[in-house]
Amino acid sequence: MEYDVVIIGAGLAGMTTGLLLTEKGYRVLILESKPFVGGRTSSWNEDGMQVESGFHRVIGYYKHYPKILKKAGIDLNKIVMWEEVMDFRSPRNGEVTTFGMAPVHGPLKLLHGMFGNTDTISYKDRLSLAPFFINGFKDYVKHPDQLDRISVKEYAQKYKVSNNAYHLVLIPLTAGVFFLPPERFSAYALFGLLAPTLTHFYKMRMGAFLGGMSDLVANPMAEAITSKGGEILTNQKATQLIYEDGAVRGVVTEEREYRATQTVLATEIGAAKKLIAQSSIKHECFKNLLELPAVPAVTIQFELNQPTMPYDRTTFGAGTSLASFTEQSRTTFTHVPGRLSCILAPAQKFIDMNSEDILNIVLEDAKKLGLQLEGHILDYRVVKHPDEFYSLEPGHDWMRPEQDTPIKGFTLAGDYTKTSNFATMESAVESGEIAAKIVDEELTKP
Numbered sequence: 001m002e003y004d005v006v007i008i009g010a011g012l013a014g015m016t017t018g019l020l021l022t023e024k025g026y027r028v029l030i031l032e033s034k035p036f037v038g039g040r041t042s043s044w045n046e047d048g049m050q051v052e053s054g055f056h057r058v059i060g061y062y063k064h065y066p067k068i069l070k071k072a073g074i075d076l077n078k079i080v081m082w083e084e085v086m087d088f089r090s091p092r093n094g095e096v097t098t099f100g101m102a103p104v105h106g107p108l109k110l111l112h113g114m115f116g117n118t119d120t121i122s123y124k125d126r127l128s129l130a131p132f133f134i135n136g137f138k139d140y141v142k143h144p145d146q147l148d149r150i151s152v153k154e155y156a157q158k159y160k161v162s163n164n165a166y167h168l169v170l171i172p173l174t175a176g177v178f179f180l181p182p183e184r185f186s187a188y189a190l191f192g193l194l195a196p197t198l199t200h201f202y203k204m205r206m207g208a209f210l211g212g213m214s215d216l217v218a219n220p221m222a223e224a225i226t227s228k229g230g231e232i233l234t235n236q237k238a239t240q241l242i243y244e245d246g247a248v249r250g251v252v253t254e255e256r257e258y259r260a261t262q263t264v265l266a267t268e269i270g271a272a273k274k275l276i277a278q279s280s281i282k283h284e285c286f287k288n289l290l291e292l293p294a295v296p297a298v299t300i301q302f303e304l305n306q307p308t309m310p311y312d313r314t315t316f317g318a319g320t321s322l323a324s325f326t327e328q329s330r331t332t333f334t335h336v337p338g339r340l341s342c343i344l345a346p347a348q349k350f351i352d353m354n355s356e357d358i359l360n361i362v363l364e365d366a367k368k369l370g371l372q373l374e375g376h377i378l379d380y381r382v383v384k385h386p387d388e389f390y391s392l393e394p395g396h397d398w399m400r401p402e403q404d405t406p407i408k409g410f411t412l413a414g415d416y417t418k419t420s421n422f423a424t425m426e427s428a429v430e431s432g433e434i435a436a437k438i439v440d441e442e443l444t445k446p
């Protein structure tokens with residue numbers, strides 16, 4: 001059977017594209033290499049322990065993500081617990097500084113964060129951040145290209161951010177949000193990530209999932225697609241694009257070939273680069289994508305015999321390998337007495353390290369942050385993502401490819417493709433919406 005559309009990859013981008021196109025009545029097939037759908041937003045049982053790709057937060061200003069969930073019959077407010085504050089823990093005796101982030105949903109907590117915590121971060125340190133942020137937001141709008149050529153560290157030096165503010169706020173922020181230190185983090189990407197918090201300040205807060213992401217989102221999305229007539233096949237790794245007479249006409253997997261009028265490549269960046277590089281399409285439009293570096297992410301997840309923190313709350317571990325972490329035993333994984341999920345930085349340091357060595361480093365750093373893990377660990381897993389993020393280092397954002405390609409029958413989707421967002425669930429969904437629109441236009445052309 002020939003399909004209207006074959007989509008490679010059942011992550012958020014691929015499933016968004018698939019859902020929107022099945023709704024339009026097209027014959028859609030999604031091929032996924034793993035045994036389950038969801039990609040980087042999935043959860044699974046790994047040798048007896050429930051794990052996830054890494055802990056995720058929905059940001060209150062997201063609009064594409066809630067919209068696609070609604071289409072799949074999922075009410076975002078019912079699957080997340082909203083947080084109005086976040087903590088920064090310092091390796092100096094595990095001091096905790098709490099910052100409010102929700103002017104409308106938690107105004108008192110915001111004011112307390114702004115005017116309290118003076119022992120850890122003085123007013124002078126806070127004031128030193130003002131020119132950095134004010135000019136950063138201005139440059140983000142007026143000089144995006146220039147801003148993308150400079151790192152957060154260089155920008156902080158330019159605006160004389162104090163040493164304390166740099167270590168307590170900027171290092172945890174860049175490492176915690178995208179696993180990169182300030183010297184490797186594009187100032188454009190940082191202000192781009194933060195800009196919607198200004199324009200949509202009234203929506204600001206963060207949502208922690210109330211269960212595994214596969215149960216809450218990925219599987220219900222897949223069911224919505226199949227209930228509308230779409231097909232999803234797991235354990236189907238695409239190995240080749242079928243490229244004939246200047247057009248992509250489907251996909252070859254390890255088992256067989258699937259022909260379609262339109263093909264959407266919706267894998268993560270590493271796999272997309274591999275598939276394009278080994279295909280016979282040789283077109284200069286892919287030059288930037290092939291040169292856009294992919295970077296890893298590494299997480300460690302613990303089951304514990306008691307909670308490590310009094311709240312399930314997003315926390316940044318200033319200057320340690322625990323870039324960001326959260327207790328999850330009251331939200332995402334309630335079946336165990338204690339559950340801690342940590343995102344590690346720099347990811348490059350950990351990607352080839354064995355789990356035991358990673359554990360030892362994390363235990364040392366956890367101690368510095370005042371987290372009592374030793375003697376309480378029931379089980380732990382390290383989850384690695386080798387080449388799944390495009391690099392947010394300076395000078396790379398312009399290399400993100402558009403979803404539309406000049407190759408007939410061939411569209412891209414994925415969080416690395418050009419959207420108004422940066423490597424998040426929101427950008428994955430936005431890319432899927434754009435891809436679906438392109439494919440629909442192609443299929444309805446006379």
Ligand SMILES: Cc1cc2nc3c(=O)[nH]c(=O)nc-3n(C[C@H](O)[C@H](O)[C@H](O)COP(=O)(O)OP(=O)(O)OC[C@H]3O[C@@H](n4cnc5c(N)ncnc54)[C@H](O)[C@@H]3O)c2cc1C
Nearest residue numbers: 009011012013033039040054057238271414415424425428
């Ligand atoms: C640790 C971690 C923490 C994160 N935290 C947040 C957060 O707090 N908030 C946020 O918004 N985002 C967060 N993200 C980012 C978010 O998960 C991703 O941006 C988003 O899920 C990407 O979706 P995608 O569909 O573009 O890619 P993916 O989810 O990677 O989907 C690609 C799919 O393609 C499949 N595939 C690959 N190769 C093939 C092949 N050859 N054939 C068939 N299938 C193939 C893969 O198995 C995968 O299922 C986080 C990610 C990680 C890893």
